[in-house]
Amino acid sequence: MRADHQLRAFEQILSSYDGSLPLHRFLPxxxxxxxQMGSSDRRWATRHIYSFFRMGKALSSLANEERLxxxxxxxxxxxxxxxxxxxPELVESxxxxxxxxxxxxxxKYPDFKIEEVYPFHAAFxxxxxxxxxxxxxxxxxxxxxxxxxxxxxxxxxxxxxENITVKAISDTALAxxxxxxxxxxxxxxxxxVQDLSxxxxxxxxxxNKWDKWWDCCAxxxxxxxxxxxxxxxxxxxxxxxxxxxxxxxxERFRLAGIKKYHKKEIDLLQNNDQILHHYAxxxxxxxxxxxxxGTWGRTPEMLTFFEERKINQFAAIQKGIVQNVVKYLxxxxxxxxxxxxxxAQENEEVVQHIVDTLPLELEKxxxxxxxENNADTMFVARLxxxxxx
Numbered sequence: 001m002r003a004d005h006q007l008r009a010f011e012q013i014l015s016s017y018d019g020s021l022p023l024h025r026f027l028p029x030x031x032x033x034x035x036q037m038g039s040s041d042r043r044w045a046t047r048h049i050y051s052f053f054r055m056g057k058a059l060s061s062l063a064n065e066e067r068l069x070x071x072x073x074x075x076x077x078x079x080x081x082x083x084x085x086x087x088p089e090l091v092e093s094x095x096x097x098x099x100x101x102x103x104x105x106x107x108k109y110p111d112f113k114i115e116e117v118y119p120f121h122a123a124f125x126x127x128x129x130x131x132x133x134x135x136x137x138x139x140x141x142x143x144x145x146x147x148x149x150x151x152x153x154x155x156x157x158x159x160x161x162e163n164i165t166v167k168a169i170s171d172t173a174l175a176x177x178x179x180x181x182x183x184x185x186x187x188x189x190x191x192x193v194q195d196l197s198x199x200x201x202x203x204x205x206x207x208n209k210w211d212k213w214w215d216c217c218a219x220x221x222x223x224x225x226x227x228x229x230x231x232x233x234x235x236x237x238x239x240x241x242x243x244x245x246x247x248x249x250x251e252r253f254r255l256a257g258i259k260k261y262h263k264k265e266i267d268l269l270q271n272n273d274q275i276l277h278h279y280a281x282x283x284x285x286x287x288x289x290x291x292x293x294g295t296w297g298r299t300p301e302m303l304t305f306f307e308e309r310k311i312n313q314f315a316a317i318q319k320g321i322v323q324n325v326v327k328y329l330x331x332x333x334x335x336x337x338x339x340x341x342x343x344a345q346e347n348e349e350v351v352q353h354i355v356d357t358l359p360l361e362l363e364k365x366x367x368x369x370x371x372e373n374n375a376d377t378m379f380v381a382r383l384x385x386x387x388x389x
Contacts, residue, residue, distance in 0.1 A: 003081035007065055009041055010048040014064065019305030023049065048082070051075040054137050056117035056303035059109060070109070074101050074138045098138055118296075120308055125344040125379060126367030133342070136371035141297045142175040144375060145182070145191040146199050146226070155186060172229075173199050175374070189255035194222050196375035197294075197340075197368040204336050204364070204382045207231040211282035214239070216268060216325050221249035223285050223338070225256055236261040237279065241268070268321045282333050284325055288318045290339040290346050294370065294377030315345045319353050326358050331387040335360060339379045342367075347379040359386040 017026055027049070031042050051071040052064070059067055069086040077095040084091055093104060106112050114134045115121055121130060147155050149171040156174065159166045162185050167175040173196055176182075182191065205227050207213060211234045215224040218238035228236070236258075240246050243265050253261065266272055291314050296302045322337070329335055337354070339346050347367065354360050365381035 003085040006041075006044050006048065006080075007068075007082060009037065009045045010052070010068060011064065013045055013049050014052065017049075017301075019301060022299055023053070023301045024299070044080070047076070047080070048072065050140075050300060053300040053304055054117070056137065056300070057119055058114065058116040059112055060116075062109075070105055071138075074098065074105065075140075098135060102135065118303060119306065120293075120311070120343070123311060123343045123345055125342055125347040128342065128367065128369065128377070129371075133371045133377070136374075137297055137300060137303065139297070139374065140178045141195075141370070141376065142374045143178045143180050144169075144194060144196045144199065145174050145176065146172055146194045146229070147174060147191045148172065148229070151190060155191065158185065169196060169373070189257065192222065192225055192252075192256070194226065195295075195370070195378075196373055197370040197378040198222060198376065199226065200368050201336070201338050201378065201380045202226045202230055204334075204366075204380050205230055205283065205285070206334070206382075207234055207283060209233045211235070212280070213237070213283040213285065214279070214281045214325075214328065215285045215287070216266075217287050217289065217321070218249060219245050219287070221252050223287050224249075224261075225252065225258070227285065228256070228258055237264065237281075238262070239264040239266040239268075241266065268324055269317065270324075272324065276328055279328050280330050281328055282330055284329050284333075284335045285338070286321060286325060286335060287338045288314075288321060288346075288350075290314050290318070290341040291343060292340050293346075294340045294342040294379075297371075297376070311343055311345050314341075315350060318346060318350050322350070322354055322358065326360060326385065329385045331385050333385055334363070335383045335385065337381045337383065340376055341379060342377050347381075351381045351383070354383060360384065361386060 013030060016030060027046060031037055048068055052068045054075055055067055055071045069083055072080050073083050073087060073090055079091060079094050117134045117137050152171055156166050156168060164180055165177055169175055207227060207230055209231060213227060213234055214237045216239050218224055218240050221238060224236060224238050238249060238261060246263055264275060266275060291310055326335060341347060351362060351365055355362055360383040363382045363384050368378040370377040
């Protein structure tokens, strides 16, 4: 029976996975090691393992097969043989709205508590609508791209020609089905893959022509590219602890046509005066290392494997980095603090620590509720360095 075959494949993957690698990196390696799995087997196994982890800690006392059946029913509007086998009474409800599906699951399993999907919700940031946030984990977030406003119409036309569903969120932000392969459709450099909430953080940059800006945790350069799109005539310094991601940044900048920038490999938890003693910036972007707890809709395995102690660890790192970078910011100029966390300890509490201990005052902060737009949930604050007396 096909359902039993798919279930065995799922169980084998689940027993092999320990959370030490992101699931999207683990699965390709696993499939290479199990070449007997055809493309259909791989597709169903990927669907099932991701659906299963979207259950988080909910109904954790049930057997894996039963939890998988519930998860697959909630996560998809197309029928799987596992749902058909275990829940024949729900087959006709496969395409109804998620809210009604959750009601059916609750009726069938009175112990089902949606808040158990997402751990550590007592630590939430801002005024998150918890019910909507928890429910969002049963739906894969969209793929968002950022394009030049002048190119938007032609890019939409090109995508629609390829029968790709595309939604224009703004003049520069487009939403596509997750997993859309753009490499063979759109010209390199004509778009940037960037979550909608991440694009929104650019509203806090406000660069001026000829400014000197530092993206101090640049990673592959997404925020710098966003900054450059807002004001191309600026001087850029990008830095990161990891050389490998800075190499990726070089390639992204090349494709985007950015040729003039400075790049440094820096550990921001150390004193970097010897490297940066002569720098003074008109703006600093700190896209801080964090738990990523606002992005677990893309990495739902974290709902199971995340350890609460890491919240404290990241908060300490964030405070340490701010302490070490603020000295290079000119008075009256902004530090833009960003996380992709849903935890107050990494967001509002870090901002409060900054205001209490450093010569910075808060201008504005926001929890960006990505779950309202099928996107990531993020946090951004703009703080201004006080003038020297």
